[in-house]
Amino acid sequence: SSFFLQATLLSVTCQPKGTFTQIHAETQTLKEIANTSFRGKDYLASHNTYTQCLSLSLSIPRLSLSPFPEHFSSYFNLVVALLLNKGLCEWRMKAFSESLISLRAVLHLCEGETADMTCQKETKAKDEKEGSDDPLSLTALYHPTIITHRAKAHYRMGMVYLSMENFRYSKQQLSLSLSLSPNDQNTKNALKKVVAEEEKKKQREKK
Helix, strand or coil: CCHHHHHHHHCCCCCCCHHHHHHHHHHHHHHHHHHHHHHCCCCCHHHHHHHHHHHHHHCCCCCCCCCCHHHHHHHHHHHHHHHHHHHHHHHHHHHHHHHHHHHHHHHHHHHHCCCCCCHHHHHHHHHHHCCCCCCCCCCHHCHHHHHHHHHHHHHHHHCCCCCCCCCCCCHHHHHHHHHHHCHHHHHHHHHHHHHHHHHHHHHHHHH
């Protein structure tokens, strides 16, 4: 768990760099790495690929994240699918997802910038109109006070404000992971738990 926190904290101290073209190119690289990993069954090779994806995913979004929320989500979902396929322990998967969510919250602060208020209003209006299930939505993260509070909490406790209940796994990612790691007990257990929790949540919502 401390590894993920250290990697996150290290990444947010880096100076913002890169252009949209460079970011897009690195996204394609990340996809290629993921596709290579999905075809392989060797755990060590998969683990090395996972480490590469971790490194890339932490290095790519160094521009202000405001213009690229969908772009960042695409990496996040890709890396989560990769993690599911690894059969890593559930706590490690959880720590990684928490670190990425927290990274998004603290990047504005560490880059020394406040949120773009126009983008904030547009995003908030869109979320209120359409309803947003995106756990990485920036709406709640825009206010500088909240950003500062969450950043301090992350540094102090290594925890994030956002709850894992807001984290969504798509059925496509679940089925992909099961098909690629059919004999991995850790993967099976983690996925069964996720599916069970989602079913319980649906039942509560119906009531």
